[in-house]
Amino acid sequence: MLRPSSTPQAAVENLGDKIRLQAWGNAYASLDNKAQFTESDFEHDLTGYHLSLRTYATLESFEVRPLHASNNEAEVQLRIHWSSVVGPFTDTRNLRVVRNGDRWNVDWPLVKRSVVPPQVIAVNYLRWDVIYRGSGDDWGVQDVEAPHVRIVDMHPVQRAEGVVVLGELLNEDVVPAYVSVRATLQSKNGSPIASEGSFDRISHILLPKQVTPFLINFPDANLSDVGSIRMEPMSSLVSASADPVIEIENQQLNPAPGASVTGQLVNQSGQVVNIAHVLETLYDKTGQVVWVADQYTDRALLPQTPVPFDIHIPEDLARKVSSERTIASTYSVGGFQ
Template sequence: MSNGRLLAASLAGATIVLVVIGTVWPSASAAAYAGGEKFIEDSSTPEAAVQNLGDKIRAQAWDKAYSSLANRAQFTEPQFRRDLTSYYPDLRTYATLSSFEVQPLHASDSDATVRLKMRWSTVVGPSSTTRDLHVVRNGNEWRVEWPLQKETIVPPQVIAVNYLRWDVINRTAGDDWGAQDVEAPHVRIVDMHPVQRAEGLVLLGELLNEDVVPAYVSVSATLLSKDQKPIETGGTFDEISHQLLPKQVTPFLIRFPSVSLADVGSVRMNPFSTLVPASADPVIEIENEKMNPAPDASLTGQLTNQSGQIANVAHVLGTFYDKSGQVVWVGDQYVDHALLPQTPVAFNIHIPEDLARKVSSERTVVSTYTFGDSR
């Protein structure tokens, strides 16, 4: 699915917010860099060298971070920067490094291995990456060798496409008064039930586009007390596939953190749909899916873009069912790197340990968003 208008608006708004936050509450490293002051150059231990590099990356002091590397002659500063912020526009392009951890793994008198865990703030939530860094000793100081991940090169080729597409022609200002637009698609909630979690009440379910046209969908719910008074209203943004082609099904999950199921008498569900133009391209194939058991329960696999169009953002949704076919959990992950044609990218969806033991089957769907001219 390829409709980037909503995501593009979110990206723009979140970018403004991040800029304001960075201006009002800058980190100490960022303030030092912006003010022309020097970073605290402590390279007396492998951990200190990696800590210093992390501070520079967080402050986006790319030139200083690059200059501190032991193997900088192997690549250019732009390549180092793109390795961290992506070669193609995607979630990482608009992310900032919010925090990081330094964990020593091995050390000798001449070299060491240190793990750098980086937590990025993106417009759709946090994202984590890990690099195991080789650190070498040079006299009395230590320097980091950066493990540059080479850019994937897609060979020149012609990819034939044969996919469905829907265009929408709405009424114009010159139409007669009272003329109506095309009717909104018919959607229906086919499953819904509440689940009590330690963090609050969760509503799980599935929504079906039972029409012959594509739909942009959303779901809201109002919790009612036993005397039918409203308790709280909530909706879902992330844990749903908003754009549905005809006859497609999406899971949804709505969270009510401060509500207990014992206080709820009934639930009023409100599905929403509007007609949107859409196409069935790019086609994303899901490969090598595997359910990993508790204690670190997860669904892993790979996404392969079968089209010739770059998908800037991919959103993976997993619906997990018990033996009776009832939804027991809905999990999701945004892939923070763009999906290039014919290039597999891994995904990992976490499953709560107590619910993982109830899972008998699963279904995975992928939504993609393309913005700008990234082809």
């Protein structure tokens, strides 16, 4: 139910409701600065100019927070909470709201479409294709060896929500691997307590000699009940490409309060990366993994165009963190990764 835009806050709330309803025309028409861009620009600012997480995200909720106001102008923060297949993400915009008679209208701060200069980027990185063995019981017939992978670090930690198993996995082979890790907590008498697999806090495709962190959650488990942990790294051959290469620039470890790792992803290839998954491995002074955090970028990565990331670190762990390592796995429509 839309309210009259008789206050700056009401104007922003109305805009938020129209965005939720995907009533792009109405939302655009309500803007004060609509002459500066088209309705399509406005829509794509919110849903992505290229296929990305935003394209399929739905607006879950929004918050409106007045920052300051005068008789004719106000600044209001709009925090839009989107929900996507890989979890929620938040879009924060500080909006200028201007008075027009008895109504207030929002001045939308459009994030303009990045334009990559026309150019040719030569890409000649490797690509691996796999021909698998056919079905049937041809015992003794040789198959292609699964990639050799190795857990190079692993330890459990007790958290309020349960036991977490952290570690790193190395593809020590010369071929790409699709990897996952399964951990089974065993009691002191050797009986299994629970078994879980790494799911989203791991990079599932590893190129030769690439390392991924992993984090496996055991909700409600208690470390004092655990006698041992059985780790099962799994790998299979997978077709893959060494392109695109993603550079991670200007990484910064920001201390508590609000501890985070920030930086920028730069797509060094010529193709658009639709979704990037940034995995942050956090180490203590001894080099042991203390946490694995992650974030998906909600916007596509255009060639040579930096896209920022900001990954939250749990407050209680922030002071233990001495160094970090960032990797990014990517997904491109029609691509391999």
